[in-house]
Amino acid sequence: MDIKELNKLKEKNSAVLKKKRIMVCSGTGCTSSKSDVLLSNLKKIVKDKNIKDILVEKTGCFGFCAKGPIVVIDPDEIFYEMVKPEDAEDIVASVVDKKPLERLLAKEEDKYVKKWHELNFYNKQKRIALKNCGTINPEKIEEYIAVDGYQALYKALNMTRDEVIEEINISGLRGRGGAGFPTGKKWLFTKNSEADQKYVCCNADEGDPGAFMDRSILEGDPHSVIEAMAIAAYAVGATQGYIYVRAEYPIAVERLNIAIKQAKEKGLLGKNIFGKGLDFELELRLGAGAFVCGEETALMNSIEGKRGEPRPRPPFPAVKGLFEKPTLLNNVETYANVPKIILNGGKWYKSIGTENSKGTKVFALGGNINNVGLVEVPMGTTLREIVYDIGGGVPGGKRFKAAQTGGPSGGCIPAKYIDTPIDYESLSSIGSMMGSGGLIVMDESKCMVNLAKFFLEFTVDESCGKCPPCRIGTKRMLEILTRITEGKGKEGDIEKLERLAKNIKSASLCGLGQTAPNPVLSTLKYFRDEYEAHIKEKRCPAGECKALTQVHIDPEKCKQCGICAKNCPVGAIEGEVRKGPFKINQDKCIKCGVCITKCPFKAISK
Amino acid sequence: MGHCQGCDGCKIDPKLEKIAQRYKGVKGGVIGALHEVQDTYGYISTTAQKYLSKELDVPMSEIYGIITFYSRFSLAPKGKYNIQVCMGTACYVKGSEKVLNRFKEKLGIEEGQTTKDGKFSLESVRCIGACGLAPAIVINKEVYGKMDVKKVDELIEEYSKK
Numbered sequence: 001m002d003i004k005e006l007n008k009l010k011e012k013n014s015a016v017l018k019k020k021r022i023m024v025c026s027g028t029g030c031t032s033s034k035s036d037v038l039l040s041n042l043k044k045i046v047k048d049k050n051i052k053d054i055l056v057e058k059t060g061c062f063g064f065c066a067k068g069p070i071v072v073i074d075p076d077e078i079f080y081e082m083v084k085p086e087d088a089e090d091i092v093a094s095v096v097d098k099k100p101l102e103r104l105l106a107k108e109e110d111k112y113v114k115k116w117h118e119l120n121f122y123n124k125q126k127r128i129a130l131k132n133c134g135t136i137n138p139e140k141i142e143e144y145i146a147v148d149g150y151q152a153l154y155k156a157l158n159m160t161r162d163e164v165i166e167e168i169n170i171s172g173l174r175g176r177g178g179a180g181f182p183t184g185k186k187w188l189f190t191k192n193s194e195a196d197q198k199y200v201c202c203n204a205d206e207g208d209p210g211a212f213m214d215r216s217i218l219e220g221d222p223h224s225v226i227e228a229m230a231i232a233a234y235a236v237g238a239t240q241g242y243i244y245v246r247a248e249y250p251i252a253v254e255r256l257n258i259a260i261k262q263a264k265e266k267g268l269l270g271k272n273i274f275g276k277g278l279d280f281e282l283e284l285r286l287g288a289g290a291f292v293c294g295e296e297t298a299l300m301n302s303i304e305g306k307r308g309e310p311r312p313r314p315p316f317p318a319v320k321g322l323f324e325k326p327t328l329l330n331n332v333e334t335y336a337n338v339p340k341i342i343l344n345g346g347k348w349y350k351s352i353g354t355e356n357s358k359g360t361k362v363f364a365l366g367g368n369i370n371n372v373g374l375v376e377v378p379m380g381t382t383l384r385e386i387v388y389d390i391g392g393g394v395p396g397g398k399r400f401k402a403a404q405t406g407g408p409s410g411g412c413i414p415a416k417y418i419d420t421p422i423d424y425e426s427l428s429s430i431g432s433m434m435g436s437g438g439l440i441v442m443d444e445s446k447c448m449v450n451l452a453k454f455f456l457e458f459t460v461d462e463s464c465g466k467c468p469p470c471r472i473g474t475k476r477m478l479e480i481l482t483r484i485t486e487g488k489g490k491e492g493d494i495e496k497l498e499r500l501a502k503n504i505k506s507a508s509l510c511g512l513g514q515t516a517p518n519p520v521l522s523t524l525k526y527f528r529d530e531y532e533a534h535i536k537e538k539r540c541p542a543g544e545c546k547a548l549t550q551v552h553i554d555p556e557k558c559k560q561c562g563i564c565a566k567n568c569p570v571g572a573i574e575g576e577v578r579k580g581p582f583k584i585n586q587d588k589c590i591k592c593g594v595c596i597t598k599c600p601f602k603a604i605s606k
Numbered sequence: 607m608g609h610c611q612g613c614d615g616c617k618i619d620p621k622l623e624k625i626a627q628r629y630k631g632v633k634g635g636v637i638g639a640l641h642e643v644q645d646t647y648g649y650i651s652t653t654a655q656k657y658l659s660k661e662l663d664v665p666m667s668e669i670y671g672i673i674t675f676y677s678r679f680s681l682a683p684k685g686k687y688n689i690q691v692c693m694g695t696a697c698y699v700k701g702s703e704k705v706l707n708r709f710k711e712k713l714g715i716e717e718g719q720t721t722k723d724g725k726f727s728l729e730s731v732r733c734i735g736a737c738g739l740a741p742a743i744v745i746n747k748e749v750y751g752k753m754d755v756k757k758v759d760e761l762i763e764e765y766s767k768k
Contacts, residue, residue, distance in 0.1 A: 028735050290677065305633075
């Protein structure tokens with residue numbers, strides 16, 4: 001393909017995008033809620049009724065997963081939420097009649113909101129990495145071409161390699177996988193390494209539990225990653241690329257396979273791309289369920305067909321990476337920004353964000369929050385804006401307690417820091433980290449000691465076992481945390497945790513171990529009183545730890561029958577029949593729960 | 607018949623032969639081959655390991671090492687219905703632990719085990735990315751969202767009848 005053909009395709013297909021189109025979200029979340037059935041229903045109705053001027057297309061994630069399945073009617077951008085397969089008939093009728101279907105519209109402050117960009121959820125968002133998710137069919141390369149797809153690659157091939165890297169440098173783009181290393185620098189290091197063969201890899205092993213932005217980009221806009229990798233290959237001098245993607249993401253894998261095949265057919269991958277002398281082949285490699293493979297050197301071992309154990313660094317991948325050759329590795333979201341930076345210029349990208357964190361970041365908002373979903377905001381947006389303005393606050397009238405970022409490597413942000421701007425520096429200054437973008441909100445009913453234990457369970461499970469500080473150290477930390485949550489914590493346990501954390505952080509081989517203690521350290525920093533209450537008072541302030549919860553008799557409901565006292569195996573229930581409500585002696589109670597099941601009036605609860 | 611000499615002349619399934627052929631000579635292709643074997647048979651048998659070892663020229667010890675390293679591969683067959691409970695953070699915060707415990711209680715098995723009748727196996731998995739439906743589980747390839755204890759009971763009943 002040459003640029004003339006590309007432009008011709010672009011022109012032809014942008015006309016298609018202006019037609020009446022019913023766009024059905026076909027991401028993992030909506031598909032799980034039967035959007036695939038809805039899609040085939042819609043297609044069948046349009047076909048049966050022989051409606052020629054309405055197109056039904058699958059599209060990528062709109063991000064508002066709490067309201068899924070989502071359907072948008074383009075070009076008017078009419079937004080329908082919680083659509084069921086049986087709504088298909090009415091939707092088609094409404095498009096034919098040009099009257100929005102009120103019952104499926106979103107409602108905000110008692111008013112119907114028609115267009116998706118007008119919803120509060122999208123108000124403060126800026127979609128760059130997610131730009132094409134929800135607007136094009138990810139399984140058609142023509143639609144990607146219609147929205148300037150592969151124009152950036154052509155532009156880059158007409159620049160020198162140094163100019164391409166300089167543009168990325170100017171943009172200030174930093175790695176979105178978590179560590180935030182400047183992308184331009186990484187590209188330059190790889191370019192400067194002399195070798196007969198170099199590789200470009202994409203880290204799509206999104207392992208951080210609760211983060212799903214990379215999956216959504218791959219499902220909704222796979223070509224943006226392929227195009228970016230080709231640009232990177234040109235810049236650093238590589239001819240072979242690998243995308244390492246989780247096997248747990250079947251839809252993403254399928255769409256990547258389709259996209260790679262289409263790009264090859266169009267000559268956008270392969271030999272002599274655009275006649276400019278770039279040869280670039282791309283292959284998929286599937287992960288097999290090992291969190292540590294998100295670490296760059298472990299990932300490379302896995303691509304090589306080995307156990308995914310990390311290697312010591314240096315040498316860094318830019319010098320000696322995959323198959324011992326210089327290798328560039330970036331994550332999905334980082335790549336998704338690249339074509340836009342090349343097309344619009346580094347200066348444009350630099351104008352968004354804060355002083356040291358440029359551009360936008362995608363967050364997967366989850367946990368105790370109303371609007372669960374995927375949000376992309378400019379760097380520097382505050383946590384409050386994300387939780388309340390975009391996320392719609394905490395459900396059930398409960399209080400916001402903390403947000404957790406960075407998953408098992410990250411930390412929590414307590415309520416007092418809710419006005420912290422979200423960028424690399426601000427987050428690390430309060431003991432958390434950007435991470436890959438999981439943002440889990442917790443309400444007051446969540447116990448922070450138990451949360452730390454949850455993350456430690458995860459790292460103990462996922463530690464590859466190569467280095468002892470991580471393998472044994474995290475296990476010891478988990479044992480201490482377990483006994484604290486079981487009410488068996490001892491004086492000095494907190495100090496032991498801190499000492500272990502310090503040693504594990506400094507002595508572990510890779511990022512997994514070096515960051516594994518973070519969830520403990522940050523909860524200790526902000527919720528030390530909760531740890532102390534568990535250890536000293538044998539009490540779980542949030543009421544989540546089973547061993548530390550108390551059993552109570554509601555004096556209002558108690559009919560003073562005495563059945564509970566008769567059944568209590570340890571004689572912990574005090575009182576006399578018909579002489580006032582019974583009471584539980586907390587010192588004697590073993591929390592067996594017999595009284596709860598025996599009480600005929602349901603007056604006893606934990 | 608394949609060229610395997612490692613398993614006393616037992617017959618090699620043509621499907622397995624095809625998988626090995628596809629990955630012969632592919633740089634680092636052994637994991638890809640294991641994926642296909644796992645997907646085709648539901649586990650990776652000793653016969654399959656020996657055969658792949660010969661055909662792909664990877665030591666048996668290394669193949670065993672790879673299988674036991676990655677949680678997606680298993681050495682023993684799973685139940686007819688494999689129940690995966692998502693233990694990602696979003697699901698955890700929404701109570702996936704209670705869901706997992708209910709499955710354990712009702713099925714009388716622990717994580718990684720299969721019921722005696724071979725019908726159900728249970729495992730906890732890393733984030734499946736359906737955070738909008740938290741807590742979520744997967745039975746074979748079907749995703750069930752917004753789970754609670756009651757739904758667990760209903761699902762077990764439904765699948766027991768199948």
